[in-house]
Amino acid sequence: MKQSKLWMQLMFLVSLVATLGSLYFSEIRNYIPxxxxxxxxxxxxxIVLIMLIGLxxxxxxxxxxxxxxSGIGILVSLSHYGMQKITFIGDSLPACSGxxxxxxxxxxxxxxxxxxxxxxxxxxxxIMSFFIRNKGE
Known part of the structure; x- marks a missing residue:
């Protein structure tokens, strides 16, 4: 029981750090997304809000x-990373606007x-989402 709460707290923390990190890059470092x-x-x-409400x-x-x-996010991030690091993928896709x-x-x-x-x-x-169990389990 307590382990599930810990996993939820960790998921919240990871999503919060990721959110604050993205805001840091765009608002402090002025990197345009x-x-x-x-x-x-x-x-x-x-995910930050969902996990906070869940907690x-x-x-x-x-x-x-x-x-x-997060599953959809994995696919989007993988494709974006591929655009950056694998030349033929980045060259073959249509250009992003801006x-x-x-x-x-x-x-x-x-x-x-x-x-x-x-x-x-x-x-x-x-991965952490698989470690959260229902109360009866």
Whole structure:
């Protein structure tokens, strides 16, 4: 029982850090988000609210919503990361409007980009959602 609450708290924390990180990059560092970044934000931001409500109401069913959003987020982040790191993918896709989706504002250690950070958060949330059990289990 207490383990499920811990997993929910960790999911909330990961989603909160990811949300604050994305806001840091856009509002403090003034990196303009591309279209794919916006899609990832659209999927990550609600997870923070969903997990907070789940923690307050002690509703473990929020894992289903977080799993769905993070699962889709994994696919979006993977495709965005592929656009950035695999040349023929980035060259073959239509251009994003405004900022290029292949732009890499950060490139730490040659592989850590903003979509990679989002992918990491989505994967962590997705995996942790499987550790939350219903009260009767």
């Amino acid at each position: 591309c279209d794919m970044c916006w899609y990832q934000r659209i999927l990550m931001y609600p 307050i109401r002690e509703d473990r069913n929020v894992r289903i919503y977080a799993r769905a959003l 900022v290029s989706c292949t732009a890499q504002y950060i490139n730490w250690y040659g592989f850590i980009t903003i979509p990679f950070l989002a992918l990491t958060a989505f994967v962590l949330i997705f």
